[in-house]
Amino acid sequence: PEAAPQTNAATTQAARPTGHVPGPTGGYVAIIRIDGMIDSYSLLSLKRRTERAVAAGASVIVIELDTNGGELVPALEISKYIKSLQNVRTLAWVNNKAYSAGILIASSCDDLVMSPASATGDTLPISMLYPSLGEKERAKVLAPLLAELRDNALRNGYDYAMLHAMADTGVELYLVENPDTGEQRLVNQVDYDVMVHGDNPIDKLHVDPNHIPLNDAEMVNQIKPALTVATQADRGHWRPVEVLPSGRVLAEGRVHDGSTPLTLTQSEAEDLGLSDATLRTPAELGQYLGASAVQIVTQSWSEVIAHFFMNMWVRGVLLIVGLVCLFIEFNVPGFGVFGLTGLVALTLLIGAPYIAGVADIWHIILFLAGLVLLLVELFVLPGFGFVGVIGLVMMFIGLVLSVIPTTPQSPGFGPIRLPAPELWNQTMMSGLVLMLATIVAMVVLYFVIRRFGSLPMFRHLILTETQQSYMQHGPHAAVAVGAAGASVAAMGEHSWSDQDDEALEEAEKIVANRPPGNAPGSDANASPEP
Numbered sequence: 001p002e003a004a005p006q007t008n009a010a011t012t013q014a015a016r017p018t019g020h021v022p023g024p025t026g027g028y029v030a031i032i033r034i035d036g037m038i039d040s041y042s043l044l045s046l047k048r049r050t051e052r053a054v055a056a057g058a059s060v061i062v063i064e065l066d067t068n069g070g071e072l073v074p075a076l077e078i079s080k081y082i083k084s085l086q087n088v089r090t091l092a093w094v095n096n097k098a099y100s101a102g103i104l105i106a107s108s109c110d111d112l113v114m115s116p117a118s119a120t121g122d123t124l125p126i127s128m129l130y131p132s133l134g135e136k137e138r139a140k141v142l143a144p145l146l147a148e149l150r151d152n153a154l155r156n157g158y159d160y161a162m163l164h165a166m167a168d169t170g171v172e173l174y175l176v177e178n179p180d181t182g183e184q185r186l187v188n189q190v191d192y193d194v195m196v197h198g199d200n201p202i203d204k205l206h207v208d209p210n211h212i213p214l215n216d217a218e219m220v221n222q223i224k225p226a227l228t229v230a231t232q233a234d235r236g237h238w239r240p241v242e243v244l245p246s247g248r249v250l251a252e253g254r255v256h257d258g259s260t261p262l263t264l265t266q267s268e269a270e271d272l273g274l275s276d277a278t279l280r281t282p283a284e285l286g287q288y289l290g291a292s293a294v295q296i297v298t299q300s301w302s303e304v305i306a307h308f309f310m311n312m313w314v315r316g317v318l319l320i321v322g323l324v325c326l327f328i329e330f331n332v333p334g335f336g337v338f339g340l341t342g343l344v345a346l347t348l349l350i351g352a353p354y355i356a357g358v359a360d361i362w363h364i365i366l367f368l369a370g371l372v373l374l375l376v377e378l379f380v381l382p383g384f385g386f387v388g389v390i391g392l393v394m395m396f397i398g399l400v401l402s403v404i405p406t407t408p409q410s411p412g413f414g415p416i417r418l419p420a421p422e423l424w425n426q427t428m429m430s431g432l433v434l435m436l437a438t439i440v441a442m443v444v445l446y447f448v449i450r451r452f453g454s455l456p457m458f459r460h461l462i463l464t465e466t467q468q469s470y471m472q473h474g475p476h477a478a479v480a481v482g483a484a485g486a487s488v489a490a491m492g493e494h495s496w497s498d499q500d501d502e503a504l505e506e507a508e509k510i511v512a513n514r515p516p517g518n519a520p521g522s523d524a525n526a527s528p529e530p
Contacts, residue, residue: 027059029291031093031282033298034063038070038101040405040426041307043078044357049297054088060289061085063109064093069100071426072125072145074405079108079148083155093285094118094275099263104145107152107163113288114266114275121263123149123167142168142223159186160228162272165262171225173256175272176238184241186255186272188225196253198236201227244271302355309352310403312430316437319399321345323441328448330378346371350402359402362416367402370394400431 030053034042050061063082069075082090082105092098092106094114103120106112114120125141145167153160165171165188172189176196185195193199204227240253246267255272256262269275279285286294299307308314325342332338350367353359373391381387404427406417419427 027292028057029060029062029286029289029294030056030058031062031064031285031294031296033066033296034102034105035066038067038075038078038105039310040071040074040358040403041310041356042070043074043081043405045299045303045307046078047081048303049299050085053295053297056295058088058295060089060091060291062091062093062285063105064095065098065102065106066094066096067098067100067102069102069123072101072141073426075101075104076144076148078105079152082108083152091289093279094120094266100124103163103166104148104152107149107156107158110156111276112274113277113279113285114269115280116266116278118266119263120269120274121166122261123163124169124261125167139223146223158274161188161191161225162186162262162274164188164225165256165258167261168223169261170258171256171262172254172258173262174253175241175244175250175255176253177241178238180237184273185229185238187229189258190225190227191230192240192253194227194230194236195234195238196236196240201230201232201235204230246271306352306356309348310356310358312403312433315349315399315403316433316440318345318349319434319437320441320444322349323438324444324448327445349399353402358405360406360415360417363398363402367395367398370396370398396431396434399434400427403430 030049032046032049032053034046046063053061078101090109090111092109092112094102094106094112096115096118098106098118098120100123103123106120123145125138125145146164149163149167150160152158153163161171161173165173172192174187174189174192174196175184176187176192177184187195190204194201194204240250242250242253244250248268248271264272264274266275266278270278277288279288282294282296285291309318322342322345325338325345329336329339329342350359350364354361354364370391370393373387373394375391377385377388377391401419404419406412406419412418
C-alpha cells in the first residue's frame with residue numbers, strides 16, 4: 001500500500017489566518033503540467049487543456065509545476081486566469097521546483113502542495129536586455145508583480161510578507177505568535193518592530209500598500225517593506241516563534257534576513273504553512289483529494305510541435321535555414337530540395353505561432369504581402385531597390401510580432417492590435433533574435449558565394465563555363481579557349497570538376513595528333529614565306 005501523505009494541518013491553520021482549510025473534494029481530478037520556461041504559449045496551452053478538462057467534468061484542476069520561471073506578463077495573465085475560474089477548485093502541485101513565475105502561478109491556486117525534495121520562491125524580476133535595473137526601473141517591474149502577489153495572499157490566506165520576501169531583497173521575514181489566541185503570522189521587519197518591540201505604528205505609515213503610486217518616488221516606496229498588518233492593538237502584544245514544527249530554531253523569530261530573495265525547500269514550506277501536504281505521485285494526489293478518478297491532461301501533438309517552433313532560438317535557426325536555402329535555390333536550375341527546405345522553414349516561422357493561437361491573421365497577411373513584393377523585385381523588376389526593401393521590412397515586422405500575444409485591451413485599431421507596453425522587452429528580444437539570425441545567414445551566404453563551386457555537394461548543381469563550352473561545341477572549343485591565351489591560372493579562376501579534367505585530357509590528345517599545318521591559330525591556305 002502507498003504511504004499516506006504527510007500534512008501539517010496545525011501549522012497551516014496558524015499561518016493562514018483567513019481560516020482556509022484544505023481537504024478532500026471527491027470527483028474527477030485533472031492534472032495539467034506546466035514545465036520549462038513560462039511564456040505566452042504556456043497561457044494558451046493552459047486555457048485549452050483546462051477547457052477540455054472542465055468540459056469532461058473535472059471538479060478539481062491540479063496545476064503541476066516544474067519550472068525555473070519565465071516571462072512576467074504571461075505569468076501574471078496565468079495567475080489572473082486561474083483566479084477567474086468558476087465552479088472548479090484549483091490546486092498547485094510543485095513537483096520538483098517552482099521558482100519565479102512558478103510560485104506566482106502556484107500562489108494563485110486555492111491550495112498548494114509539494115513533492116519531496118522540491119523547492120520554490122525567488123520571484124525577483126530580471127531583464128535579459130538590461131542586466132542591471134535602476135531603482136525606478138526595478139520599481140516599475142516589481143509594482144505589478146507585488147500587486148498580484150498581494151492579491152493572491154489575501155485571496156488564498158497566505159501572509160503577504162512571505163511572498164514579498166520572494167520577490168525582492170531587503171525584506172526580512174519573522175514568524176510571530178499571539179499568546180492569547182495562538183495565531184501565528186509571517187511579517188516583515190516593520191510589522192515586527194510594532195508587534196514585538198512595541199513601536200508606534202503611526203511612525204511607520206510611510207506608504208499605503210493599497211494606494212496606486214502617482215509618481216516614481218511613490219512607486220519606489222511601494223516596493224519597500226512597509227507596515228502591512230500591524231495595528232495599535234498589536235503594539236508589543238506579539239512574541240517571536242523561536243522553534244518550528246520541524247525543530248528548526250529561529251533566533252528572535254527571524255526566518256529570513258533579506259540579503260537574497262526568499263527560497264523555500266519542501267520541508268521549510270510546510271513549516272511556514274505555504275505547503276499543505278507532501279505528495280509524491282498522482283495516485284497520492286488522488287488519495288489526498290478523495291478523487292474518484294485522476295486524469296493527466298496532456299498537450300496534443302500539434303501543440304507540442306507548435307510550442308517547440310515558437311522558441312526564439314529555434315525561430316532564429318529556421319530563419320537562417322530559410323534564407324540560405326532559398327538563395328541557393330534561386331541560383332541553381334529548376335526547383336529542388338533547397339527550395340522546398342526554405343519554404344518549409346518560412347512556413348514554420350509564421351505558421352507555428354498561428355497554430356499556437358499567438359499570431360493574428362494580420363501578421364500572416366503582412367508577412368505574405370512582403371514575400372510577394374520581394375519576389376516581384378527579384379523576378380519582375382530590374383535590380384534590387386525600393387520594392388524589395390519594403391517587402392523585407394514587412395516580412396520582418398510580421399515575424400517579430402507573430403510571437404507577441406495581444407488582447408482586446410492591447411493598443412491598436414480595428415483588427416490590428418499592437419503589443420502592450422509591458423511586452424516591449426519581449427518584442428525587442430524577438431526582433432533582436434531575428435536580426436542576429438539574419439546576420440548569421442548573411443555570413444553563411446558569403447561563405448557559400450565564395451566557395452560555391454568548390455564545395456562537392458554543389459558541383460553537380462551548376463554548369464561552369466568550360467563545361468558549358470564542352471557540352472555545346474565539343475573538345476575543340478575547349479582547346480580554342482585555352483589557345484586564345486587563357487592561361488592555366490586564368491582558367492583556374494573558374495570552378496573546376498572531374499569532367500573538366502577529362503575534357504582537357506581528350507583535347508590535349510587531339511592537339512598532339514594534329515598535323516603541324518592544322519595547329520591552332522595557323523591558316524592552312526596561307527602562302528609560305530620565302
